[in-house]
Amino acid sequence: MKAGAIALDSLDGGFDLQATLESGQSYLWWRADGNDYDAGTHGDDGWYLTTTRAAGDPAVVRVRQTETTLEWEASIEADGILRRRLGLDADLSAIRADAPGDELIQDAYDAYWGMRIVSDPAFAGLVSFICSAQMRVSRIHGMQQSLRAAFGTPVEFDGETYHAFPTPAQLAAASEADLRELKLGYRAPYVQRTAEMVADGEADPADAEGLPYEEARKYLTQFVGVGQKVADCVLLFSLGYLEAVPLDTWIRSTIEEHFPECDRGSYAETSRAIRERLGGQYAGYSQTYLFHYLRNGGGD
Numbered sequence: 001m002k003a004g005a006i007a008l009d010s011l012d013g014g015f016d017l018q019a020t021l022e023s024g025q026s027y028l029w030w031r032a033d034g035n036d037y038d039a040g041t042h043g044d045d046g047w048y049l050t051t052t053r054a055a056g057d058p059a060v061v062r063v064r065q066t067e068t069t070l071e072w073e074a075s076i077e078a079d080g081i082l083r084r085r086l087g088l089d090a091d092l093s094a095i096r097a098d099a100p101g102d103e104l105i106q107d108a109y110d111a112y113w114g115m116r117i118v119s120d121p122a123f124a125g126l127v128s129f130i131c132s133a134q135m136r137v138s139r140i141h142g143m144q145q146s147l148r149a150a151f152g153t154p155v156e157f158d159g160e161t162y163h164a165f166p167t168p169a170q171l172a173a174a175s176e177a178d179l180r181e182l183k184l185g186y187r188a189p190y191v192q193r194t195a196e197m198v199a200d201g202e203a204d205p206a207d208a209e210g211l212p213y214e215e216a217r218k219y220l221t222q223f224v225g226v227g228q229k230v231a232d233c234v235l236l237f238s239l240g241y242l243e244a245v246p247l248d249t250w251i252r253s254t255i256e257e258h259f260p261e262c263d264r265g266s267y268a269e270t271s272r273a274i275r276e277r278l279g280g281q282y283a284g285y286s287q288t289y290l291f292h293y294l295r296n297g298g299g300d
Contacts, residue, residue, distance in 0.1 A: 001158060004079050005069040006088065013092025016114035017065040018042050020086060023292040025237045026118045027128040027141045028165060032062065037138045039296070051148075051155060051164040052081055052121075058164030060157035075157050087116035095242075095282045104258055105278070105286055108293035115292065117285060118237050122205040123198055124165045125238035130190050130225045132233070146182040147171070171195035190225025197223060209239045214268075216241065228267045236284040245275050245287045250294055 008015055021029045022037055030036055032047040049062040054076045061074040063082060070088075072078050083089050096109055120128075124144075131143045144165070151170045152163035166174075172195040179188035197203050203223065208216040216239065220231035229248060235241035245251065247267060255262050255274060262273035278286040293299065 001073055001075065002077055003071070003073045004077075005071045006079065006082070007069055008065075009068070011088055012090070012094075013096070014114040015065065015070060015086075015088065015116065016112055017048065017063065017070065017086075019112040019115035019292060020118060021048055022137075023112070023115060023288060024137050024295070025288060026120050026125075027131075027137070027144045028120050028124055030141070030145060036141060049162065050085070051152075051162065052076075052078075052085075053164070058153050058155045060155050060162050073158070075155075084119055087118060090116055092116070095285050098282045099279045099286045100277065102258070104299055105290065108286075108289040108298060111293050111298055112289055115289065117242060117288060119240060120238045121165070122209070122234065122238045123168055126194065126205045126220070126223065126226070126230075126234050127165075127171070127191055129230045129233040129237075130194060130223075131184060131187050132230070133187065133225075143182065143184060150174075150178070150182060166195075168195045168198035172199040187225060193224040194226070205234060205238070208235070213241055213243060217244075228271070232271070236288075242282050242284045243275055243280060244284045245271060245278060247271060247274070248291070250291050251287060254290055254294060 018041065029048045029050045032049060035041050035046065045064050045066050047062045047064045049060060051058050051060055053059065059074060059076045061072060061078045061081060063070060063072040072082055099105055099109065128140060128144050132140045147166055148163040151166040151174055155162045155164055171191060174192060176188045176192050179191055184191060205220060205223065208219045211219060216235055217228060217231045220226055220234055221228060229246050232244045232246040236244035236246065247270060259274060259277050262270060262277050264270045264273050275283040
């Protein structure tokens, strides 16, 4: 086992592990104690786990936040992986300086200061957001755990057996009936067909990276079950497009109540308007803070 620690005072803007991993950005981590999405655990030093791939082989990484450090243990060297996956090198002060000065937005930043935008693996992120339609975050998270257990490669770590997130080939080999048994419902054929597309080399969500923003969003909508909102989630939380603003129910309600001038009728035009209103290149950060703040009762 390898281990290490990252000093929190070395990270611009500090860090909030729970807010980062339980704010609807990522469904690919889980708490060792099973208390995911429990507001009463905010600020504790519970361990979170995920899997990654090193030279093609699955590996387990776990991390926890203490008062002064971000501690990790893993079967591989994980410092660089955590910096990338958890956005630890982001300059939060510069990002916030670019945000609008609206009281609501600044209150959201104050409430969860230290929350960062994740960078999940593209395929796993795509599958998790295909599963997200009309679902609570806890249910989406549970679906990804079920997919791991049913189809993922077993990984031994510290005396325990975990499961990697399934590869495209592993999910493509699952039947629609298999996926429906995991409570994916109408999303089951979307996941199965999308996995087939990637496994067969027809398309790969990672290939969207580097394209101009709206071209990248259009590229992702070729996957079955992926509309513009899911595409924006993958762009923001997997591919580094920090300007992306997924127009989910919470953000549409926020637009209606606080930014009505941004409602332009169509997804594309409303998206363009709210991106500009929330700060342009870092609009996705303001959106994520607002989403988490409002979902937890802020602004009432």
